[in-house]
Amino acid sequence: MKNFEYIIGQEAVREHLQHSLALNKISQAYMLSGEDGMGKKQMAEAFAKALLCEEREDGGDESCGNCHSCKQVESHNHPDLIYVTHNKPQLISVDEIREQVVGDVQIRPYQSKYKVYIIDEAELMNEQAQNALLKTIEEPPEYAVILLLTTNEQMMLQTVRSRCIKLSMVPLSDDQIMKALTQREHIPPVRAQKILPFARGNLGRAKELALSEEFEEKRTMYIRILSQLPGSSVYQWTDDIEKLAEDKKELASGFDLMEDWYRDVLLYKAGALREQLIYQDAFSKVAQGAGTYSFRQLQKNFEALSVAREQLKRQVRPQLILENLFTELRRTKE
Ligand SMILES: [Zn+2]
Structure with missing residues (x-):
């Protein structure tokens, strides 16, 4: 489920994004930073889903979960939600950014008001790739929303960072992790308790360990x-x-x-x-x-x-x- 409602913790980030939806003040570039397993992608998808939802009324801050568009986002099948991919495991190249973002963004959305790009592991973009992207985030078409997800904000050019709304994922409390593991993943409390110290507030890691x-x-x-x-x-x-x-x-x-x-x-x-x-x-x-x-x-x-x-x-x-x-x-x- 890619709704905001389903996300545990991360209130600051969630509130920021939902607030901008409610006020209809959407920025065109966001940078979500945090360790692997902290839920950056889940957050980005909840935001994208709400942006693209056909049933969301003016001032609404959550996707409906039922419309055609929401279903397409759930199944990774929405034509206006683009996941930037790369061939080399440790590099997002300038050609990949040109082709999948810079060039693509000129084409208007197929069916929605917005066109959303998710660039996961954005720190893998080399300098050339980041500079290519920079031109797009400096003067994007009004329908474009670019979401950069990164484990290492420091690897991003200052010029790119300064153009983005920066949001940071934070470690969850032990209570939040326990609740997620026992109630959502149905992991026995004894087992959940045991892995808790090793999770260090990272729900992704907690799940991995528990399972x-x-x-x-x-x-x-x-x-x-x-x-x-x-x-x-x-x-x-x-x-x-x-x-x-x-x-x-x-x-x-x-x-x-x-x-x-x-x-x-x-x-x-x-x-x-x-x-x-x-x-x-x-x-x-x-x-x-x-x-x-x-x-x-x-x-x-x-x-x-x-x-x-x-x-x-x-x-x-x-x-x-x-x-x-x-x-x-x-x-x-x-
Ligand atoms: Zn919907």
Whole structure:
């Protein structure tokens, strides 16, 4: 369901968009920023659906959900709602922007008052592509509405940013996540409670974790590895590295689990209480880590993890990433 009503939390963004609908003051370019899983696309689609709805009266701030147009948006089949696509996974090229936005926007809407463009992962546009887009958002036809979704606003040119209404998605509260998981996804409260600390206010991540059968198993494996790493020999980890490297897609969330672990170790070392930790159920192992690692080395562990994340994005071989990472994590002092 792509209605505003269905969105949990994000009141500030929602109110801004619904308010502009109610006042009929629609800007022509919006930039929605926030992590993956925060619901940027859902928000953009709710807005697009309301803009395009045939039954929405003047001053109405929500789509009807029943008209032909609403049904077309639901099924990703609306001729006036354009999702900009790209061929290379890490790049939206200037040609793609020219073809799908700059050129296309000159054609009037087929059936609606508006023509809405959703550019997801807008940070993947290189400078040329952004400059091409800039011309359109500087002087768009009155029916055009361009929605840029991004995980990294800093990668957008200042000239582009300054032309957009900027809206930021924020982490949800634990209560909101619990409610969404138990009432909407029908996940048992005990299970939902367990993944809650790992979701860090991100509903997308929460759902992914809660629905993943392997999460429990994976978490147990990481606790074993992370508690045994300090001071161990490099050869000890060959099998585990091989196993972890097999599933490249899972590796990023593995890095999340590792980061949470070292965050706990650091917090405990700095005097935090058990209740403040994410890995409360592995408390004694966290405490052991706090006794073993120096503050400086913990800092280096975080740095090593962020290097590993970068390497994963740059398509470095997973085996190599993990070997380098484990080499750093085995050290207890610099
Ligand atoms: Zn409708």
